[in-house]
Amino acid sequence: MTPREIVDTYYTLANGGEWDRWSDLFAAGAVVDEQLAGRIEGRETLRAAVKGFPELYRRFTNTPRHVLVDGEQAAVISHISAVTPDGRRIEADVANYFRFEGGLIAYMANFHDSVPFTGGAT
Template sequence: MSTREVVDTYYRLANEGDWDAWCDLFAIDQTMDEQLAGHVEGRETLREMMKGFPQMYASFANVPRLVVVDGEQAAVVSDITARTPDGITVEAVVCNYFRVRGGLITYMTNVHDTVPFAPVTGK
């Protein structure tokens, strides 16, 4: 897959809630710097982390608004809208940066305001 195809698939699978297939987009030795979860190394670590995601959010949408691809790099500005099982709504603008090699995400980071997530994370 090209970088653009990987990025498009990343958002499609997230919006479908197919977290196992979503994790398969990452290289085995991937590195992620996630605004809320911190530094995450390894695809299987990420997969374990994502197992709890469906219990955290009853609904989740991450809709890209701007996608910029330059070779093996991409940056995406997107809007997250999520709802917890208790009815708490989260809305945030996010910027993700990706490095893709061989059709897999080797590095990803995201940046967003953490305040909208505070009712969910308790932070």
């Protein structure tokens, strides 16, 4: 897949709740700097981390608003809308940075307002 195809597939799988297939987009040694979870190293560690998403969010969408792909890098501005099991709504704008190697995500970092995820105002 091209970097653009990887980015498009990343959001399609996340929005479909297909976390196992989503994890397959990452290289075995991928590093993810996730604002809430911290640094996650390795695809299988990431896979284990997202396995719990269905219990954390009754509904979860991450909708890309702007996508920029430049060679083996991409930046995406998106918007997360989620609902927790107790019905609390989460709305947050996000910036994701991706670096690709060998047709997979080798590095990813995300940046967003963390308050909505910790129970604060949205």
